[in-house]
Amino acid sequence: MSDDSYMDRIVNKTALQSYLEIELGAAETYEIEHHQAGHSNETLFVTWGNHELVLRRPPPGSKADTAHDVLREYRVINALQDTDVRVPKTVRACEDDSVIGSEFYLMERIEGDVIREAEPERFSDPDIRERIGEELIDRLAEIHAVDYEAVGLEEFGRPDGYIKRQVERWHKQFEWAFDVTEAEREVPEIADIGAWLDDNIPESYPHALVHGDYKLDNVMFGTSILPEIVGIFDWELSTLGDPRFDLAWVLTYWRDPDDPEPAIPQLIPTFTDRPGYPTKAELVQRYETQTGLNFEGGRFYRTLSVYKLTALCEMFFRRHLEGNADNPMYPQMREQVPEMAAWGLRIIDGEEPI
Structure with a gap:
């Protein structure tokens, strides 16, 4: 399956654009990139004007079990916003499957290094x-x-x-x-x-x-x-x-x-x-x-x-x-x-x- 066809399965770009316009206001720049390093929920990098965002959604076809319940993930990250725990700033959560085909949430993107195979x-x-x-x-x-x-x-x-x-x-x-x-x-x-x-x-x-x-x-x-x-x-x-x-x-x-x-x-x-x-x-x-x-x-x-x-x-x-x-x-x-x-x-x- 090509990356483009898989992208079509995990995000409806037009519907997401309409959602972001309503929630965050109009923007001249709109870009989406599929981040493929994870092995569970899907991660997308979204540029919306001056906002650099991360979108998290379940894999296509999965049910909202414990391993893929992204709104549960949003709930804990959102609850930790004012604690010492180092979590990204949450932006929005959406339960409406009609927007991109599943529930999802958005958080601010952080810059840095994730250490996997080798140290920086x-x-x-x-x-x-x-x-x-x-x-x-x-x-x-x-x-x-x-x-x-x-x-x-x-x-x-x-x-x-x-x-x-x-x-x-x-x-x-x-x-x-x-x-x-x-x-x-x-x-x-x-x-x-x-x-x-x-x-x-x-x-x-x-x-x-x-x-x-x-x-x-x-x-x-x-x-x-x-x-x-x-x-x-x-x-x-x-x-x-x-x-x-x-x-x-x-x-x-x-x-x-x-x-x-x-x-x-x-x-x-x-x-x-x-x-x-x-x-x-x-x-x-x-x-x-x-x-x-x-x-x-x-x-x-x-x-x-x-x-x-x-x-x-x-x-x-x-x-x-x-x-x-x-x-x-x-x-x-x-x-x-x-x-x-x-x-x-x-x-x-x-x-x-x-």
Whole structure:
């Protein structure tokens, strides 16, 4: 499918122009660009006169489930406008599907760098690298410090039972994937990890607003020489839950110098093992100092995080086998998911301590 035809599926340019004229006033300049770096909701860059905007909408054909409910994402970003959390300024939310074919929202565009495969050249000094890790943790601490009742998010989730539901959710995702993938190859270690998680669910935990997908490539660093996070994105999985699971997700995407080779290098950045970057243990220490929360049960949370990522990868493999994806990474899940399972077992066995 050509990019032009796909653009026609995700935005009605004429209808959006009429909407923007009503909401923001007339403009001489009107441009739209499809931002293709994300993997969930669609992101469009919109220039409307002097306004540089970001439009977020669900993928075409999707239902408004938790993973694609952009108005839920708008709600949390809008609620955080007057807090310390680094979120873009919200502009408008639209529930009317007739405008572009789905609900959507608009926020102001922020300039900076999202770190994915490599660090910006200006951040290559070891002393500066240390600050990247500190910024990542400090901004996460600000999310978890939000008084969610005070900002109107008291009914944004059900923190009681959150972790048990997470474990059950990823069990079910594996079951869905295995319905197809087990005919190709089995991964018996997954059942062992799942059983261990069932037996070790924490009885109690702190309640907080959680991001749900917090990691380096979901934050933006500003254009200054010193690393400063100016925006936190991709809030579609945010809810009220256990902040320690957010921290464990950060650690899953962070590599120490002595770590084994990553099972899936396409997903796990490898540059954080360079001189200057904090270790995972130092990130945890920083988080505990900033929040006053102890990373109690860290082995459980790290295992659950790897289990979640492994489930996502096995789902990729099913989509490949069914012909529902053309991502060149997906066929590699045949070998890489078993390697991910081995990673989870190493954490359970204490071979990869914090």
